[in-house]
Amino acid sequence: MLHLLDKPLAAAKPSRRSFLKLSAGAAGGLLIGLNMPYGSGAAKAAEGTAEFAQPFVHIRPDNKVVVISKHLDKGQGAATGLATLVADELDADRAQVEVEFAPSNPEVYKNLLFGLQGTGGSTAIANSFLQYREAGAAAKAMLVAAAAKQWEVDPASVTVEKGMVKHGSGKQATFGELAGAAALQDVPEKPKLKSPDEWVYIGKSFPRVDTKMKTVGAPSTYGMDVQHENMLVAVLARPPKFGSVPKTFDASEAKKVKGVIDVISVPSGVAVLAESTWPAIKARDLVEVEWDESAAETRSSSEMLADLKSMTGEPGLEAHVHGDAEAGLANAAKIVEADYTFPFLAHAPMEPLDATILFDGKSATVWTGSQLQTIDHNVTAGVLGLSPENVKIETLWAGGSFGRRAQPDSHPVAEAAHLAKAWADAGNAPRPIKVVWTREDDIKGGYYRPMVAHKVRVGLDADGNPLGWHHRVASKSILIGSPFEQFLVKEGVDETTAEGVTDMTYTVPGIRVEVHNAKTAVPVLWWRSVGHTHTAYVMETMIDRLAREAGKDPVDYRMALLKDDPRKLGVLKLAAEKAGWGDPLPQGRYRGVAVQKSFNTYVAEVAEISFREDGTVKVEKVTCAADCGIPVNPDNIRAQVEGAVGYGLGAILRNEITLTDGEVDQANFDTYLPIRISDMPQVEVHIVPSTEAPTGIGEPGTPPVGPAVANAIAAAKGEWVSELPLSKHGLA
Amino acid sequence: MAVNVTINGVERSIDTDPETPLLWVLRDELKMTGTKFGCGIAQCGACTVHLDGYPTRSCQTYLSDVEGASITTIEGVEGKAAEAVRAAWRELDVPQCGYCQSGQILAATALLTETPKPSDEDIDAAMDGNVCRCATYVRIRAAIHRAAETMEG
Ligand code: FES
Ligand code: FES
Numbered sequence: 001m002l003h004l005l006d007k008p009l010a011a012a013k014p015s016r017r018s019f020l021k022l023s024a025g026a027a028g029g030l031l032i033g034l035n036m037p038y039g040s041g042a043a044k045a046a047e048g049t050a051e052f053a054q055p056f057v058h059i060r061p062d063n064k065v066v067v068i069s070k071h072l073d074k075g076q077g078a079a080t081g082l083a084t085l086v087a088d089e090l091d092a093d094r095a096q097v098e099v100e101f102a103p104s105n106p107e108v109y110k111n112l113l114f115g116l117q118g119t120g121g122s123t124a125i126a127n128s129f130l131q132y133r134e135a136g137a138a139a140k141a142m143l144v145a146a147a148a149k150q151w152e153v154d155p156a157s158v159t160v161e162k163g164m165v166k167h168g169s170g171k172q173a174t175f176g177e178l179a180g181a182a183a184l185q186d187v188p189e190k191p192k193l194k195s196p197d198e199w200v201y202i203g204k205s206f207p208r209v210d211t212k213m214k215t216v217g218a219p220s221t222y223g224m225d226v227q228h229e230n231m232l233v234a235v236l237a238r239p240p241k242f243g244s245v246p247k248t249f250d251a252s253e254a255k256k257v258k259g260v261i262d263v264i265s266v267p268s269g270v271a272v273l274a275e276s277t278w279p280a281i282k283a284r285d286l287v288e289v290e291w292d293e294s295a296a297e298t299r300s301s302s303e304m305l306a307d308l309k310s311m312t313g314e315p316g317l318e319a320h321v322h323g324d325a326e327a328g329l330a331n332a333a334k335i336v337e338a339d340y341t342f343p344f345l346a347h348a349p350m351e352p353l354d355a356t357i358l359f360d361g362k363s364a365t366v367w368t369g370s371q372l373q374t375i376d377h378n379v380t381a382g383v384l385g386l387s388p389e390n391v392k393i394e395t396l397w398a399g400g401s402f403g404r405r406a407q408p409d410s411h412p413v414a415e416a417a418h419l420a421k422a423w424a425d426a427g428n429a430p431r432p433i434k435v436v437w438t439r440e441d442d443i444k445g446g447y448y449r450p451m452v453a454h455k456v457r458v459g460l461d462a463d464g465n466p467l468g469w470h471h472r473v474a475s476k477s478i479l480i481g482s483p484f485e486q487f488l489v490k491e492g493v494d495e496t497t498a499e500g501v502t503d504m505t506y507t508v509p510g511i512r513v514e515v516h517n518a519k520t521a522v523p524v525l526w527w528r529s530v531g532h533t534h535t536a537y538v539m540e541t542m543i544d545r546l547a548r549e550a551g552k553d554p555v556d557y558r559m560a561l562l563k564d565d566p567r568k569l570g571v572l573k574l575a576a577e578k579a580g581w582g583d584p585l586p587q588g589r590y591r592g593v594a595v596q597k598s599f600n601t602y603v604a605e606v607a608e609i610s611f612r613e614d615g616t617v618k619v620e621k622v623t624c625a626a627d628c629g630i631p632v633n634p635d636n637i638r639a640q641v642e643g644a645v646g647y648g649l650g651a652i653l654r655n656e657i658t659l660t661d662g663e664v665d666q667a668n669f670d671t672y673l674p675i676r677i678s679d680m681p682q683v684e685v686h687i688v689p690s691t692e693a694p695t696g697i698g699e700p701g702t703p704p705v706g707p708a709v710a711n712a713i714a715a716a717k718g719e720w721v722s723e724l725p726l727s728k729h730g731l732a
Numbered sequence: 733m734a735v736n737v738t739i740n741g742v743e744r745s746i747d748t749d750p751e752t753p754l755l756w757v758l759r760d761e762l763k764m765t766g767t768k769f770g771c772g773i774a775q776c777g778a779c780t781v782h783l784d785g786y787p788t789r790s791c792q793t794y795l796s797d798v799e800g801a802s803i804t805t806i807e808g809v810e811g812k813a814a815e816a817v818r819a820a821w822r823e824l825d826v827p828q829c830g831y832c833q834s835g836q837i838l839a840a841t842a843l844l845t846e847t848p849k850p851s852d853e854d855i856d857a858a859m860d861g862n863v864c865r866c867a868t869y870v871r872i873r874a875a876i877h878r879a880a881e882t883m884e885g
Contacts, residue, residue: 217766399831646867
């Protein structure tokens with residue numbers, strides 16, 4: 001996902017405005033937030049009216065505390081995280097807290113690390129930590145002031161505990177009872193925040209806000225669930241090769257399917273519009289399309305991989321230089337070399353993509369699990385020729401993303417907008433249109449983790465210590481051509497291509513890292529932990545190879561080279577200790593370790609494996625240690641690391657997207673095999689206590705699992721797998 | 733011709749193309765969207781319902797197949813096992829994105845109804861058809877054991 005957190009962008013300095021109290025209109029209660037309509041045409045006069053209130057917290061007369069989440073929750077727990085921050089400062093009761101998603105408005109709800117409204121790069125808590133606590137603290141101060149006034153007592157003598165405002169005299173009131181009066185108080189300019197020893201939820205326990213609804217099949221939860229009166233469902237015939245566009249089509253058979261209303265061509269394919277989903281799916285297969293393949297990728301993935309490998313044989317763009325790598329190699333007693341390759345990977349979130357749009361000629365509303373709301377907003381406005389104030393993005397819970405929904409080109413929303421426009425241009429009366437992607441559309445649809453090749457040469461001195469490290473990475477850039485290029489691409493080097501190598505903290509006197517930008521029409525995207533998905537694998541298996549050459553224990557060898565990185569050292573030590581590193585293992589069990597910093601969070605993992613009778617690897621247990629600064633919600637941190645281990649493991653076991661003459665070979669979960677419960681190891685997560693600012697946890701558990709397993713395999717077999725997935729080698 | 737079927741205890745007569753998968757009848761005709769679309773080819777379990785008590789993939793069950801049958805979905809599943817499962821799911825905060833969880837809960841409920849004290853192997857066998865892309869499997873397993881405990885007590 002987005003990777004802006006590691007960069008000291010100008011935007012990384014939270015430029016926040018002070019909160020205001022807002023008119024709650026008919027809803028009543030206390031509303032704290034900002035009041036800045038999005039779009040130049042929005043009438044100034046409308047400011048201050050309930051219509052333009054952009055709240056962060058709403059304390060309702062019915063005693064509910066509604067936290068407005070500016071971040072998408074796609075399972076990573078951001079909504080619960082933000083609720084934890086507000087509830088703690090407010091001393092609310094857990095049971096009274098609810099979360100709603102914010103409207104799209106970058107002026108108010110921007111990610112303070114991106115400068116636009118969006119979620120990714122494991123930044124949700126990092127950028128909101130002060131902002132949401134201040135919103136809670138401001139609301140609490142106003143409740144206290146209102147109570148003090150009502151009771152004619154000194155505000156300093158009023159206390160708040162678990163949603164009750166109290167005074168020593170025995171007087172007490174709920175938030176709901178005080179909300180109206182609180183709304184008449186001044187908003188404190190600099191609300192006083194608690195000190196960490198006063199926290200009641202942060203670092204302790206605050207169960208998820210969305211568990212209940214996700215165990216009853218609640219309606220209108222996900223974008224896929226959107227149902228509107230008179231709604232059409234669209235399923236598209238999509239190009240079989242990336243980069244091709246529809247030329248002509250014949251829909252005569254498709255139109256015979258009962259329920260099909262029309263078949264319309266848009267830039268991304270040919271859409272069947274039907275009264276419901278099934279006829280649209282059925283008829284989509286009956287549309288005959290002739291594609292213009294003049295700009296299409298027609299190579300097979302084997303050819304693309306060969307091209308990447310040959311690129312790593314040539315000098316590339318300089319991504320990082322420290323000391324003199326070539327001199328280190330020239331003076332080495334021994335040189336260790338390795339080549340690695342990584343396949344394209346689909347994200348395959350459980351909820352396939354979808355977007356619903358209603359366009360009435362003057363304004364448009366989009367319902368979707370929007371991850372980059374500002375881009376979705378502006379792209380919709382652009383396609384439909386509307387100004388931003390006439391577009392609304394309604395964010396829904398998302399059934400997973402792993403990066404897939406953070407699209408710098410907003411292509412699913414753009415497609416829905418093109419379709420809505422074509423529908424309107426054909427003279428039809430406005431109808432809501434839901435575009436549904438099938439699993440086949442998802443797996444074949446591109447936006448993959450790029451295919452990558454690495455070539456590494458490391459020179460060791462006589463004691464086995466690295467002297468020079470030369471490293472080349474070849475991959476299509478994720479960011480070149482995206483709106484993020486200006487921040488994260490320097491002189492042709494996309495910083496996500498070799499992240500995790502360029503910032504290595506192992507002590508090596510000479511380091512040289514080069515990258516090559518490969519070209520292909522296959523669209524690529526960040527995939528849970530972005531560059532670290534491959535760089536951690538290469539770095540951590542290389543370090544294991546070097547430890548072997550040096551005749552040292554892999555943990556000891558790392559520790560000696562990590563003297564200057566105390567937090568990495570900390571997680572490594574903790575994971576090793578909890579896993580019983582060095583203790584004898586039962587027969588047939590093997591261990592491997594890996595450690596990586598990503599998104600400013602440090603994670604070490606020890607994998608314990610065995611082999612099944614058929615020779616495949618069974619990962620028995622993964623012991624993890626994570627340091628993500630102040631652990632805001634420890635149980636969610638554990639959950640995210642458990643899930644990240646499973647997600648990363650699934651990919652290295654069996655996952656690859658391959659192409660034959662430009663066409664994707666996989667289609668669904670029968671050919672792109674997801675990790676299942678019988679594959680899942682035990683996972684133990686240990687959190688390093690910390691007072692550092694909180695950093696992300698959605699992604700950082702993913703990078704170490706692959707190399708930890710590979711190192712365990714090498715402990716058993718003496719060889720490191722350098723071409724993924726493991727299924728290529730009979731290991732999965 | 734209309735198909736008669738009982739859904740969550742309510743008798744319904746559904747007049748739509750009989751070759752429509754039950755999944756889309758539930759989601760689009762009846763607007764019961766708790767049953768999810770994940771793959772459409774019986775490979776992920778997101779669409780799991782109980783058909784006369786058995787966990788069944790509604791994406792590969794056609795309306796014409798369910799004449800006279802009794803269907804239970806996530807919106808309607810109840811009873812001792814279902815309650816124990818839901819309580820354990822909440823106690824352990826199992827869901828992440830949650831999109832697979834309707835199917836997981838129906839599969840787990842069916843397992844515990846058949847096998848009140850399942851072993852890890854029983855869990856693997858019963859739950860392997862239910863994919864969770866968030867890989868909440870560690871907690872799914874723990875929650876099934878937890879539910880089994882509470883059902884005993
Ligand atoms: S949607 Fe039915 S099994 Fe996947
Ligand atoms: S909780 Fe996300 S797929 Fe299972």
